[in-house]
Amino acid sequence: MHDSSAPVISITFRHSCLTLLALCLMPVAVAVAGANSCIDCHAFAASRSLQASHVDWDGSIHARRHVACEVCHAGNPLEADKGKAHQGVYGALDPRSTVYYTKIPGLCGQCHVREFSDFQSSSHYRVLTSQGTGPDCIACHDAMATKVIGAEAVERLCHVCHNPGNKHLPEVGALARNILSRMEGIGRKIALTQERHDRESLQGLQQDKAMGFLNLASRELHASKDFWHTFQLQQMASRLDGVDRLIQQAQDALDDGRAGAP
Numbered sequence: 001m002h003d004s005s006a007p008v009i010s011i012t013f014r015h016s017c018l019t020l021l022a023l024c025l026m027p028v029a030v031a032v033a034g035a036n037s038c039i040d041c042h043a044f045a046a047s048r049s050l051q052a053s054h055v056d057w058d059g060s061i062h063a064r065r066h067v068a069c070e071v072c073h074a075g076n077p078l079e080a081d082k083g084k085a086h087q088g089v090y091g092a093l094d095p096r097s098t099v100y101y102t103k104i105p106g107l108c109g110q111c112h113v114r115e116f117s118d119f120q121s122s123s124h125y126r127v128l129t130s131q132g133t134g135p136d137c138i139a140c141h142d143a144m145a146t147k148v149i150g151a152e153a154v155e156r157l158c159h160v161c162h163n164p165g166n167k168h169l170p171e172v173g174a175l176a177r178n179i180l181s182r183m184e185g186i187g188r189k190i191a192l193t194q195e196r197h198d199r200e201s202l203q204g205l206q207q208d209k210a211m212g213f214l215n216l217a218s219r220e221l222h223a224s225k226d227f228w229h230t231f232q233l234q235q236m237a238s239r240l241d242g243v244d245r246l247i248q249q250a251q252d253a254l255d256d257g258r259a260g261a262p
């Protein structure tokens, strides 16, 4: 019985693995390293603002991962002539452009699938696409510099649209800063507790218990980070309370282990 069903299962399994792998690699594979007329010409473009946009990209993680101009702007990087290279490239204010503001989340979302799907569930996305008033990805991450934001910078970003002056949810900036800095702090606390666990050789059972709580805590921290683009800040804060409790339980287990040690 087992023997006859085993091959079927393994084929289905392998097939779904391959499909997943292809999905993950597909968008990134579009961008290949090598000669690229967009980069060659824009790096030495006459205008300062054009050069600046190249410098932004050049310093970004996308440049290091070979996500080049044509991936986001269309055009043909094999053509040296500007007109031919620019086929399909339009200014950002032109609705035909691949970087027209309503299209940006979907563009970035080809690769940042999780962020995009959470973002789509947010009211930011709804008002971005219906009224143009919500932030798109580049309002927070920049167009080509792709900044990771961090607790220090986030409040200023939110204040552009949420501030005491316009009375539109003025508190969310401080909340967002608080959540990001808690996430950073919790990450450090998990690492320290892990070190303590490795350093102190205690009774086996309490060690395992502590490790179990720590694993849960770091899984839950990652899940809360992933949840970020829904902008459900209260919900994130209470998930982080849960992570704090798990770390405390890990530390308690280590304390118990030390108390019970011979």
Ligand code: HEC
Binding pocket: 037, 038, 039, 041, 042, 045, 046, 050, 069, 070, 073, 074, 075, 076, 077, 079, 080, 081, 082, 085, 086, 089, 090, 091, 092
């Ligand atoms: C031979 C030089 C040259 C090449 C090759 C070139 N560009 Fe440009 N690009 C320019 C110049 C100059 C401008 C400024 C606007 C203009 O003169 O058309 C520009 C403007 C742009 C703009 C702003 C759009 C606009 O209409 O304002 C984008 C986006 C752009 N280029 C992307 C690309 C991409 C993507 C490629 C490769 C597929 C590329 N460029 C290849 C020279 C070049």
Ligand code: HEC
Binding pocket: 038, 039, 042, 050, 053, 054, 057, 058, 062, 067, 068, 069, 070, 071, 072, 073, 090, 091, 092, 093, 099, 101, 104, 138, 143, 144
């Ligand atoms: C990860 C996607 C991405 C990559 C890669 C990228 N860009 Fe951009 N670029 C954008 C977005 C998004 C905008 C902003 C549009 C806006 O301001 O609304 C932009 C803006 C620009 C502008 C100003 C366009 C305008 O109409 O104001 C130029 C010029 C430009 N990019 C050229 C380039 C060149 C040249 C490269 C490669 C060296 C490149 N970009 C790589 C996403 C990208």
Ligand code: HEC
Binding pocket: 027, 028, 030, 031, 061, 062, 065, 067, 071, 072, 104, 107, 108, 109, 110, 111, 112, 137, 138, 141, 142, 143, 146, 147, 148
């Ligand atoms: C063709 C695929 C692709 C597209 C399109 C793309 N990215 Fe990325 N992006 C990547 C890869 C690959 C990385 C590196 C991921 C890593 O190292 O974990 C990355 C990293 C990032 C990071 C993290 C930066 C860091 O330093 O850790 C941000 C933020 C980001 N992208 C934002 C954007 C935004 C905003 C857009 C749209 C304007 C966009 N991406 C479009 C592939 C893409």
Ligand code: HEC
Binding pocket: 104, 105, 106, 108, 109, 112, 115, 116, 119, 124, 135, 136, 137, 138, 139, 140, 141, 148, 149, 150, 151, 154, 157, 180, 228, 229
């Ligand atoms: C209102 C601001 C805002 C908008 C809009 C936004 N993000 Fe983010 N994003 C953040 C913040 C804040 C973080 C957490 C960064 C950190 O770890 O400090 C983040 C994290 C990320 C990361 C992980 C960076 C890392 O390595 O930690 C990626 C990738 C990303 N965003 C992509 C996107 C994409 C794609 C979109 C659009 C679909 C988008 N973001 C829209 C604020 C924003």
Ligand code: HEC
Binding pocket: 122, 123, 124, 127, 133, 134, 135, 136, 139, 154, 157, 158, 159, 160, 161, 162, 169, 172, 173, 176, 231, 232, 233
């Ligand atoms: C470009 C403007 C803009 C920026 C930047 C911006 N927001 Fe918003 N935000 C809005 C608008 C517009 C709404 C109202 C949506 C609606 O009408 O439902 C909103 C709504 C919200 C809500 C309520 C969500 C809900 O489901 O009720 C939260 C929370 C929020 N924003 C958090 C943030 C945080 C945190 C930041 C910074 C990381 C930020 N926003 C940056 C424009 C912005």
